[in-house]
Amino acid sequence: xxxxxxxxxxxxxxxxxxxxxxxxxxxxxxxxxxxxxxxxxxxxxxxxxxxxxxxxxxxxxxxxxxxxxxxxxxxxxxxxxxxxxxxxxxxxxxxxxxxxxxxxxxxxxxxxxxxxxxxxxxxxxxxxxxxxxxxxxxxxxxxxxxxxxxxxxxxxxxxxxxxxxxxxxxxxxxxxxxxxxxxxxxxxxxxxxxxxxxxxxxxxxxxxxxxxxxxxxxxxxxxxxxxxxxxxxxxxxxxxxxxxxxxxxxxxxxxxxxxxxxxxxxxxxxxxxxxxxxxxxxxxxxxxxxxxxxxxxxxxxxxxxxxxxxxxxxxxxxxxxxxxxxxxxxxxxxxxxxxxxxxxxxxxxxxxxxxxxxxxxxxxxxxxxxxxxxxxxxxxxxxxxxxxxxxxxxxxxxxxxxxxxxxxxxxxxxxxxxxxxxxxxxxxxxxxxxxxxxxxxxxxxxxxxxxxxxxxxxxxxxxxxxxxxxxxxxxxxxxxxxxxxxxxxxxxxxxxxxxxxxxxxxxxxxxxxxxxxxxxxxxxxxxxxxxxxxxxxxxxxxxxxxxxxxxxxxxxxxxxxxxxxxxxxxxxxxxxxxxxxxxxxxxxxxxxxxxxxxxxxxxxxxxxxxxxxxxxxxxxxxxxxxxxxxxxxxxxxxxxxxxxxxxxxxxxxxxxxxxxxxxxxxxxxxxxxxxxxxxxxxxxxxxxxxxxxx
Numbered sequence: 001x002x003x004x005x006x007x008x009x010x011x012x013x014x015x016x017x018x019x020x021x022x023x024x025x026x027x028x029x030x031x032x033x034x035x036x037x038x039x040x041x042x043x044x045x046x047x048x049x050x051x052x053x054x055x056x057x058x059x060x061x062x063x064x065x066x067x068x069x070x071x072x073x074x075x076x077x078x079x080x081x082x083x084x085x086x087x088x089x090x091x092x093x094x095x096x097x098x099x100x101x102x103x104x105x106x107x108x109x110x111x112x113x114x115x116x117x118x119x120x121x122x123x124x125x126x127x128x129x130x131x132x133x134x135x136x137x138x139x140x141x142x143x144x145x146x147x148x149x150x151x152x153x154x155x156x157x158x159x160x161x162x163x164x165x166x167x168x169x170x171x172x173x174x175x176x177x178x179x180x181x182x183x184x185x186x187x188x189x190x191x192x193x194x195x196x197x198x199x200x201x202x203x204x205x206x207x208x209x210x211x212x213x214x215x216x217x218x219x220x221x222x223x224x225x226x227x228x229x230x231x232x233x234x235x236x237x238x239x240x241x242x243x244x245x246x247x248x249x250x251x252x253x254x255x256x257x258x259x260x261x262x263x264x265x266x267x268x269x270x271x272x273x274x275x276x277x278x279x280x281x282x283x284x285x286x287x288x289x290x291x292x293x294x295x296x297x298x299x300x301x302x303x304x305x306x307x308x309x310x311x312x313x314x315x316x317x318x319x320x321x322x323x324x325x326x327x328x329x330x331x332x333x334x335x336x337x338x339x340x341x342x343x344x345x346x347x348x349x350x351x352x353x354x355x356x357x358x359x360x361x362x363x364x365x366x367x368x369x370x371x372x373x374x375x376x377x378x379x380x381x382x383x384x385x386x387x388x389x390x391x392x393x394x395x396x397x398x399x400x401x402x403x404x405x406x407x408x409x410x411x412x413x414x415x416x417x418x419x420x421x422x423x424x425x426x427x428x429x430x431x432x433x434x435x436x437x438x439x440x441x442x443x444x445x446x447x448x449x450x451x452x453x454x455x456x457x458x459x460x461x462x463x464x465x466x467x468x469x470x471x472x473x474x475x476x477x478x479x480x481x482x483x484x485x486x487x488x489x490x491x492x493x494x495x496x497x498x499x500x501x502x503x504x505x506x507x508x509x510x511x512x513x514x515x516x517x518x519x520x521x522x523x524x525x526x527x528x529x530x531x532x533x534x535x536x537x538x539x540x541x542x543x544x545x546x547x548x549x550x551x552x553x554x555x556x557x558x559x560x561x562x563x564x565x566x567x568x569x570x571x572x573x574x575x576x577x578x579x580x581x582x583x584x585x586x587x588x589x590x591x592x593x594x595x596x597x598x599x600x601x602x603x604x605x606x607x608x609x610x611x612x613x614x615x616x617x618x619x620x621x622x623x624x625x626x627x628x629x630x631x632x633x634x635x636x637x638x639x640x641x642x643x644x645x646x647x648x649x650x651x652x653x654x655x656x657x658x659x660x661x662x663x664x665x666x667x668x669x670x671x672x673x674x675x676x677x678x679x680x681x682x683x684x685x686x687x688x689x690x691x692x693x694x
Contacts, residue, residue: 023130023137024109025082028157030075031139033437034067037151067154070437079160082107086520087343088116097438100124100445105339108524114142117527119335121452121535122445126155148447153440170236171625173201176676177234181686182639187215187230193223195230200637200670204627205233208259217257225250229263236624238266240344244274262623269340276337277349283330284356286562290323291363298370303377306389313393318558329566331533334526354522358508365504368497375494387487391479394486400553402471405464407546453539541571552577628673638668640685 079091090102104118109128116124126142142155176182176198183196197218202211209217218229228246231239238247251267254260294316301312338346378386426443474482540547551573555564567573631637645664675682 024107024114024128024140025084027079027081027160028140029160030078030080030155031158032063032154032156033070033075034063034154035070035149035151035440036064036067036154037149070153070440075437078102080157085343086524097436099438099441101441106524106527108520117524117531119531119534120538121528121532123528123531124441124444144444146444146447147451148443149440153444171622171628172235173624173628173673173676174231174235175682176201176672177230181675181682182672185211185215187218187226189219189221189223189226191223193226195226197230197233198672200631200639200672201234203637204631205236205624206259206262206627207623213259221253222249225253232263232266234624236262236622238270242270244271247271247274273341273345276333277341277345280330280333280349281352283326283333284353287323287326287330288356288359288363290319290326291360291367294319295363295367295370298367298374301374303374304382306382306386309386310389310393313390317397318560321554321558322560322563325563325566325570328533328537329570331530332537332570335530335534338530350523350526353526354519361504361508365501365508368501368504372494372497372501375490383487383490384483387490388479388483390486390490391482395474398467398471398474400550402464402467404547404550405460405467407550408543409461409464410546537570544572547572548577631673632669635668638670640669640671640674642667642669 076096077093078096081089081091083089086106086108088104088107090104092098092102096102100118100122101116101124104116104122104124106117108115108117112128114126114128116126118124124144126144129141129143130137137159139156139158142157143152145152180196183198185197185199185202187195187197189195195218197214199211202209202214206214214233218226221229225246228239228242228250231237247267247270251264251271254263254267297312297315297319302308334349341349375383474485477485551567555567555573555578564573564578568575568578643664643666671685675685
């Protein structure tokens with residue numbers, strides 16, 4: 001930030017620390033967004049926002065005449081909720097233009113910066129400036145310099161409510177089900193189990209279903225499903241302890257009734273998410289199984305036989321490729337579907353993954369130790385002979401990699417892309433009146449993407465040129481020189497392996513002894529890793545045509561049906577591409593497929609959003625809340641009244657007799673719904689004693 005601005009922003013002086021997360025968490029509203037170019041664009045001072053005075057927002061303290069107001073429909077009414085688990089929820093009103101920032105789902109605070117993390121490695125980093133030194137922050141000023149904008153974007157967010165005051169996730173009448181107050185109906189399951197219910201709630205929870213229809217439907221259910229169905233009636237959601245068999249049974253009995261479409265969709269979503277979670281856990285287990293199989297291959301290799309060593313190297317390459325593909329599939333599945341998982345499902349999955357990190361480190365350490373021990377057991381003559389046998393494999397892999405790189409390079413050249421300079425020039429030519437928050441964020445995101453691609457492209461081209469040059473040099477060498485070169489390469493690899501072994505030991509020590517794998521950091525690490533892999537997969541998908549011949553050669557070499565199907569799911573290959581490879585399924589798959597089994601049912605899981613299963617979680621937009629509103633307006637089954645009298649006619653303590661409503665406003669209502677939503681009215685309606693209310 002320029003020094004002159006530091007002198008201006010009096011109310012935004014302090015910077016947060018990572019341990020002061022409570023300063024950041026809570027519900028915030030986007031109040032102001034400004035853009036300041038390096039070169040002043042207007043000498044006219046900008047006036048404060050009409051909805052925020054300088055006394056409560058500090059607009060006059062940091063807004064300068066150089067800044068361009070990005071106010072408009074881009075962020076009007078936009079809110080963000082940041083919780084203590086580093087999750088962020090954006091509340092975006094209808095009609096507001098979507099931006100990449102509003103699609104981020106996690107945040108991370110480190111020193112004086114905050115990262116908003118989204119899919120495909122979309123990360124927005126802002127410097128954070130506090131409005132005071134204490135923890136009671138009324139406003140935060142976020143600033144981010146962008147080379148694409150050739151300036152800085154400022155966003156002020158104002159606090160709305162503390163975390164403890166956030167509204168409940170959904171509208172619920174569960175208290176009436178649990179306590180049974182004012183029950184006027186008894187439901188008996190197929191086995192005779194009795195449950196107390198309420199006609200008013202049964203009549204409003206589902207459009208088209210009267211309480212008599214529910215009575216018939218619920219009475220036909222077994223006891224194991226009756227409680228789950230009643231939980232849905234009173235909360236509009238399935239119970240937390242629901243099992244997959246129960247969801248399947250409930251889906252079977254409710255699927256034929258179009259009036260129960262929401263219940264049917266909830267059951268389908270629950271089953272799909274369970275399958276997704278189990279598939280992700282299965283992939284983690286398969287990665288561990290692949291590493292264990294690699295260790296067994298090395299352990300069973302007869303090191304005195306160069307032919308067997310070469311065969312073992314081939315098997316290790318196959319297992320390594322399978323592990324990499326499954327790791328990419330794991331990251332892609334999680335990144336693509338995490339929004340459809342509930343917080344409890346995500347936490348269970350991440351806890352499972354965190355618990356396997358130490359096992360994974362141990363497996364890598366044992367594998368490296370075993371490989372180093374096997375290599376150290378060879379004499380110099382045996383190492384030279386082994387290197388001689390590995391030459392054909394090295395040449396084949398080298399040619400395959402070089403051909404892949406050339407195809408990718410040609411694909412990149414043919415597709416072309418805008419340069420960072422062109423992105424920057426395009427933004428600089430925009431008129432001041434055209435600048436809006438959504439447009440500025442799009443250019444920021446596009447600029448980062450182009451810069452990243454330019455950097456990757458430059459490094460990739462250098463690698464291709466270096467690999468091609470070394471391949472030409474290789475052809476001029478004699479067989480003895482090639483064997484010597486391969487031997488030196490192996491020796492270098494094993495020396496690096498010893499260094500990696502030390503790093504793994506240090507990592508394990510940090511995890512177990514120093515407790516370095518703190519939950520929030522691990523969660524953000526997984527989010528960033530999956531986001532980056534997802535970004536890489538999108539880049540590969542844009543080059544799938546030049547990659548297709550190389551991937552088919554790799555599939556023929558690996559000969560694993562699970563790897564083939566994973567590549568199809570990732571979109572890198574099509575089913576018809578694998579027709580010629582199907583004859584080899586089960587042949588040469590090795591112990592890898594035996595260890596992994598033939599459980600592939602989760603592989604076909606599609607994102608719930610594509611299946612239309614993403615459901616509204618806002619309480620006042622729920623089906624149950626709407627039904628209660630319609631029931632109130634219809635005045636059907638009302639059993640109480642609210643009488644609102646004008647203040648001048650309100651009875652005093654000396655008045656006798658009940659209120660009749662004459663001269664006042666009478667509002668019919670339902671005792672069970674009022675009591676379920678208000679603890680005060682529940683005690684009042686159940687007791688009748690003034691002392692119980694107070």
